[in-house]
Amino acid sequence: MLDNVIFGDNQFFGINHMSEEKADALAERFRTLEAITDVIDIAYDSGIRAFMLNTNARAKEICDHLRRNPSRYKDLVLYPSMPYAHKYATIVAEKGIFGAINEVILTDSSAGDILGMVGKGSRILFEKDILKMMQLLVDMEMKTFRDLNVKVIFLQNIVTDLLLGFGIKDIFAGFAEYVNKKYGVEAGFNTMNLPKLVGFLHECGVEDPIVCSSINKAGYFMNPDIESYEKTVREKRFRPIAMSVLASGAVRPKDAIDYVCNDLGIKSVVFGASSRQHIMETKKLIDNCC
Numbered sequence: 001m002l003d004n005v006i007f008g009d010n011q012f013f014g015i016n017h018m019s020e021e022k023a024d025a026l027a028e029r030f031r032t033l034e035a036i037t038d039v040i041d042i043a044y045d046s047g048i049r050a051f052m053l054n055t056n057a058r059a060k061e062i063c064d065h066l067r068r069n070p071s072r073y074k075d076l077v078l079y080p081s082m083p084y085a086h087k088y089a090t091i092v093a094e095k096g097i098f099g100a101i102n103e104v105i106l107t108d109s110s111a112g113d114i115l116g117m118v119g120k121g122s123r124i125l126f127e128k129d130i131l132k133m134m135q136l137l138v139d140m141e142m143k144t145f146r147d148l149n150v151k152v153i154f155l156q157n158i159v160t161d162l163l164l165g166f167g168i169k170d171i172f173a174g175f176a177e178y179v180n181k182k183y184g185v186e187a188g189f190n191t192m193n194l195p196k197l198v199g200f201l202h203e204c205g206v207e208d209p210i211v212c213s214s215i216n217k218a219g220y221f222m223n224p225d226i227e228s229y230e231k232t233v234r235e236k237r238f239r240p241i242a243m244s245v246l247a248s249g250a251v252r253p254k255d256a257i258d259y260v261c262n263d264l265g266i267k268s269v270v271f272g273a274s275s276r277q278h279i280m281e282t283k284k285l286i287d288n289c290c
Helices: 020-029 033-045 059-068 085-106 111-127 130-145 157-166 169-183 194-203 226-235 253-263 276-289
Strands: 005-007 050-054 077-082 152-155 186-191 210-214 239-243 268-271
Touching: 005 276, 033 059, 033 276, 050 059, 059 130, 077 130, 077 186, 130 169, 152 157, 152 169, 152 210, 157 186, 157 194, 169 186, 169 194, 186 194, 194 210, 194 226, 253 268, 253 276, 268 276
Parallel strands: 005 050, 005 268, 050 077, 077 152, 152 186, 186 210, 210 239, 239 268
Antiparallel strands: none
């Protein structure tokens, strides 16, 4: 069962889609790991047990902190979202392709891990097998979350929507099958086009899929339109997770949660916040509605 309240991580990495000034302020505030873990502690102590974490450059140090404090976070579950495309682009730009291979593939890998990944990599070169590439990327990214409680592994929206645009069915079914068989968890899909993705996943044979997308009363980041989202949520069989429910501040919290949970009947909401008051108030609203 999906958690009703999931804490997101955009605020930790200076992401604000409405204001560059606010984004810069967030990036400055969360320069240190301590600043990030302080907010994680606030969320955890408020009763939030589920955290969605993108596999960007800061994810490793956050996960290292969680591993160092197992008793503090004994009930915490993670919803990692991967692969973080910008991270790979940055590493290649800074260190070159061979430096990137060393940074991403070889670090923290045992000899057996390396041989297994090299084997997959070789098949990619000779067979041009996109499924093997997907498996290799998942294995590399999951090193970050070793020994932690992972509940759902999400395909990051840039990758999801790119593959959706090309209509590549095998990768979606293959991703869901692989994470279930290799890691014993369910697959999730982040997207900027929920109506199209849900229909496509059904065509791929992915039953009752977990799909996370912007869902809010303002129609913010809801492509192609709010009406098609509402129709999909009400008529299609899938498990929705709503994000961007406040539409970057365009919708009042009470109205936002009421729309998502009561009007649409969605049971899981992911949100990001940086203040104790905002975290506690939003969690209470979700608990009361969902």
